[in-house]
Amino acid sequence: MDSFDFKTAKWCFATRRIDPNLARGLCHDLSMTMPGDLILGRVMSIGNHRRIQLPTGRPSMLYAGDLVVLPCGARYAPDQFEGLAELDTAGSDMLAGGGCIGRMVQRNERIKPPTRIQPLGRITSQNGMVLNTGDFALSAHATPAKIPVICVVGTSMNSGKTTATAALAHGLKQAGWKTAVLKGTGTGAFGDYNAYVDAGASYVADFTDAGMVTTYLEPLPRIIAGIDTLLGEAETRGCDIAVMELADGVFQQETAALLADPEARTRFSKYLFACADAVAAAGGVAELARNGIRPIALTGMLSCSPMAVDEAQAATGIQVLTKGQLLDPAYANTLAARTGVRRAPQAA
Incomplete structure (x- = not known):
């Protein structure tokens, strides 16, 4: 056994x-x-x-x-990095910062080189098994979830996806929906x-709850299974509707694969596009x-x-909604109705 006191180390958010x-x-x-x-x-x-980023949700300075x-x-x-x-x-x-160690391949020239870490070893349990995030995932659900899902996608990082996702979630809450907000x-x-x-x-989870520290280079079936796990858990917890954000942009490898896969798209009722x-x-x-x-x-x-x-509205014929409109329960209800659900069950 090694003499390290593991509890004195700074455990990252992805290990929560x-x-x-x-x-x-x-x-x-x-x-x-x-x-x-x-x-x-x-x-x-x-x-x-x-x-x-610590599991408690606060950042800790590194030395x-x-x-x-x-x-x-x-x-x-x-x-940032690939x-x-x-x-x-x-x-x-x-x-x-949330927790991921590997080998940088390339970086955006506007940022500094990565913080360097000397790996001391893979952490093992009392029986000598290596601890892996996949072993601590939520349990898979036997049947597909039927909860309606509004999927938020965008052109790239920092296009406004998370702001829109959070705003819509709040609007739905104010309209009486028990809302799950998920990152796929x-x-x-x-x-x-x-x-x-x-x-x-009402319920928040992401792909790390499905056992993946990152979805980059993960097989598409595992990513879809992770999405199913999150949606199943949201439904089990009594949520009426889910808003799910997909990372990066529509050309990013895994996002593009999800949107191109007809079977994967059956998880999503409707889409918001941030740009x-x-x-x-x-x-x-x-x-x-x-992709239809x-x-x-x-x-x-x-x-x-x-x-x-x-x-944008002239070029596409599609309405543009501001953050304020997404926060408005009336607009949020209208978007929920587009998924096929007519009103929030709590308001029935």
């Missing part, structure tokens, strides 16, 4: 389903590391990520020499999760149309400019 008391030892052989394996590491140098617990994983974030779930004992890269794809982080909680959602300007709106709507998808509304950064709103 795992009890630190289960950590008893280390496997120093990293050659068999799998995505989701928990890695005990020591901070070598501070780069882009100066803080780690050289800190012990951290991060799951191994890949990442795809055009505004990285793979690969480790090097000489030093690996912190790919996300992405990399584990508490920013979006906290925004959903703050909006007053930054009218050209993005026209291009995005055209791209979605290739027509959004019920446009939203996102675009909605901040009345002139851009006019241009």
Whole structure:
């Protein structure tokens, strides 16, 4: 057994389903590391990520020499890094503040190089088994969920998807809906999760609750199974409707695969599309149309400019909704009705 006190390490947000008391030892052989394996590491140098997101939902400043617990994983974030779930004992890269360690492949030139972590080993339980996020996932549900789902997609990172998702969730809550807010794809982080909680959602979960620290490079069937797990849990908890955000943009590998797959699309009742300007709106709507998808509304950064709103509506024939409108219970009810449900059960 190793002499590390695992509870003194800074455990990241993506490990929040795992009890630190289960950590008893280390496997120093990293050659068999799998995505989701928990890695005990020591901070070598501070780069882009100066803080780690803790399971409590607060950021903790990092210092050289800190012990951290991060799951191994890949990442795809055009505004930050692309990285793979690969480790090097000489030093690996912190790919996300919410918890993801791997090997950076490329980065956005506007950000610093990644914070460097020396992997000390894979964390093991008392019986010597490596702890992996997949072993602590929510249980799968036997039958597909029937809950109506409004899926929020966008052109890219920072197009306004999370703001729209949270605003709609709050509007639905105010209209009397018991609303689940879920994130189906992405990399584990508490920013979006906290925004959903703050909006007053009745149930909040993301792909990490389905056992994946990240969905990048995960097989499509596993991602779909994770979405089914989240929707099934929301339905079991009595939610009437779900709003689900998909990460990044419609060209991102996993998002594109979900939208192109007819069977995967059966999970989603209707779509909101977030984008930054009218050209993005026209291009995005055209791209979605290739898969037989027509959004019920446009939203996102675009909605901040009345002139851009006019241009987008003229180009696409689709209404643009502002954050204020999504927050309005009347508008939220109208969007819910488009899924086939006529009114909030609580208001019946």
